[in-house]
Amino acid sequence: MITFSNALRESMPKTLSSLPLLSIAILDYKDELAVKNKAFALFCEKNGLPSPEEVIASPLPRNYRTTTKRRAIFENGEFSLAFGEDDRSEYAEPLEPEEHLAIYKLVEGYLKKPVFKALAEAMNWLIIRGSYKRRTVIFNVHEMNASVVRKLKLMGEHLTASELGVFSAHVYFDPTCSDYYLEARRPTNALAFKTLYGPKDLSLDLGDIRLKYPVTGFSQINESQIPNLLSKAKELLQPNAEEHMLDLYCGYGLFSLGIGKNAKSTFGVEWEGPSIEYAKNSARFLKRMNAKFLAGKIDAEFVEKKIPKFREPEVILLDPPRKGVEQGVISALAKRNPKRVLHVFCGTDEIPRSVNQWRMAHYQVSKIQPLDLFPGTPHLETAVLMTKADVRK
Numbered sequence: 082m083i084t085f086s087n088a089l090r091e092s093m094p095k096t097l098s099s100l101p102l103l104s105i106a107i108l109d110y111k112d113e114l115a116v117k118n119k120a121f122a123l124f125c126e127k128n129g130l131p132s133p134e135e136v137i138a139s140p141l142p143r144n145y146r147t148t149t150k151r152r153a154i155f156e157n158g159e160f161s162l163a164f165g166e167d168d169r170s171e172y173a174e175p176l177e178p179e180e181h182l183a184i185y186k187l188v189e190g191y192l193k194k195p196v197f198k199a200l201a202e203a204m205n206w207l208i209i210r211g212s213y214k215r216r217t218v219i220f221n222v223h224e225m226n227a228s229v230v231r232k233l234k235l236m237g238e239h240l241t242a243s244e245l246g247v248f249s250a251h252v253y254f255d256p257t258c259s260d261y262y263l264e265a266r267r268p269t270n271a272l273a274f275k276t277l278y279g280p281k282d283l284s285l286d287l288g289d290i291r292l293k294y295p296v297t298g299f300s301q302i303n304e305s306q307i308p309n310l311l312s313k314a315k316e317l318l319q320p321n322a323e324e325h326m327l328d329l330y331c332g333y334g335l336f337s338l339g340i341g342k343n344a345k346s347t348f349g350v351e352w353e354g355p356s357i358e359y360a361k362n363s364a365r366f367l368k369r370m371n372a373k374f375l376a377g378k379i380d381a382e383f384v385e386k387k388i389p390k391f392r393e394p395e396v397i398l399l400d401p402p403r404k405g406v407e408q409g410v411i412s413a414l415a416k417r418n419p420k421r422v423l424h425v426f427c428g429t430d431e432i433p434r435s436v437n438q439w440r441m442a443h444y445q446v447s448k449i450q451p452l453d454l455f456p457g458t459p460h461l462e463t464a465v466l467m468t469k470a471d472v473r474k
């Protein structure tokens with residue numbers, strides 16, 4: 082067994098050996114890809130996995146992140162925005178779009194002024210999300226009184242006038258000062274989320290379709306890589322008119338609606354209710370009568386009792402969070418006898434454990450396709466195609 086971090090450490094140039102793994106961001110992208118390819122091949126070899134395909138490069142190797150955040154600091158009467166404890170500015174900043182940096186600078190400038198003191202003192206985090214063209218700003222505050230609300234409205238007016246493409250702004254009231262910033266955690270209390278101005282949702286344009294999603298919902302952070310992710314998933318899973326497609330951990334329906342058009346039907350499951358509502362609305366708007374979505378927590382019992390059984394064959398795409406699927410989910414899915422399974426991993430170390438469970442359920446690895454969804458960081462996204470061990474190709 083070897084972890085992906087250790088495989089990366091063994092593959093990094095000696096000049097970076099005393100620096101943290103995040104220092105991969107200072108390599109030229111060509112060199113970073115070489116390190117990632119070498120490390121991932123070593124990881125697969127040492128963990129009893131077949132040789133992987135080449136890592137698919139990110140069209141934008143830097144300045145690609147569509148979600149970024151800053152911790153608000155108010156000390157000795159001075160306000161500033163800083164990177165969180167897990168990020169080092171010299172490595173993290175080059176991954177962010179220039180527009181985000183301009184927005185942080187603008188908001189920080191206002192919050193330093195005495196007139197904004199009430200809001201400056203109330204701030205936990207400032208978050209920017211959206212697409213490369215249109216973005217939203219979220220003020221996470223721990224205090225919400227009349228003067229904070231007044232200053233938020235005033236800030237909204239400045240943002241609208243700024244021409245920095247901030248088409249909406251929201252406020253999240255979090256008196257617990259949790260480390261909520263949307264990537265790690267989502268608001269537990271939807272009522273605490275309010276729109277200051279602009280639409281409540283965000284959207285992703287994929288060729289001729291637009292998928293909307295809630296400001297609080299999960300979305301992939303590297304928009305430039307989404308077309309590659311979808312086209313690879315389609316090529317590997319091959320959804321077709323003879324087979325149903327399950328899209329588990331579906332978010333707002335990216336895979337169902339992005340690659341499932343030709344499947345006999347698609348059935349998506351996700352535990353965030355608002356994301357599922359957006360998926361249903363997108364399906365209606367796109368007239369995808371064969372796309373159904375259900376909100377629910379995926380565990381073994383849910384798979385057995387809540388996912389419809391089809392008479393025709395099925396294929397499964399599953400894209401769980403970094404920590405992987407719950408105990409028993411893989412064996413419950415294998416009992417449905419899917420013809421092909423595309424298991425997408427954003428945590429590389431989770432691959433061997435899940436693949437072992439598929440193997441125990443008589444599925445074998447047909448292809449391992451890494452994609453660089455997180456350039457400049459020590460992470461990869463990987464799509465693993467599993468097929469029935471006794472199916473002759």
Ligand SMILES: C[S@@+](CC[C@H](N)C(=O)[O-])C[C@H]1O[C@@H](n2cnc3c(N)ncnc32)[C@H](O)[C@@H]1O
Pocket residue numbers: 299300301330331332333334335336350351352353377378379380400401402403407427
């Ligand atoms: C890596 S994201 C993938 C989302 C979607 N496939 C996409 O690419 O936009 C994982 C998703 O799983 C959801 N999730 C996490 N644990 C879950 C569970 N036990 N049951 C259902 N959904 C879950 C999260 O809310 C998140 O939307």
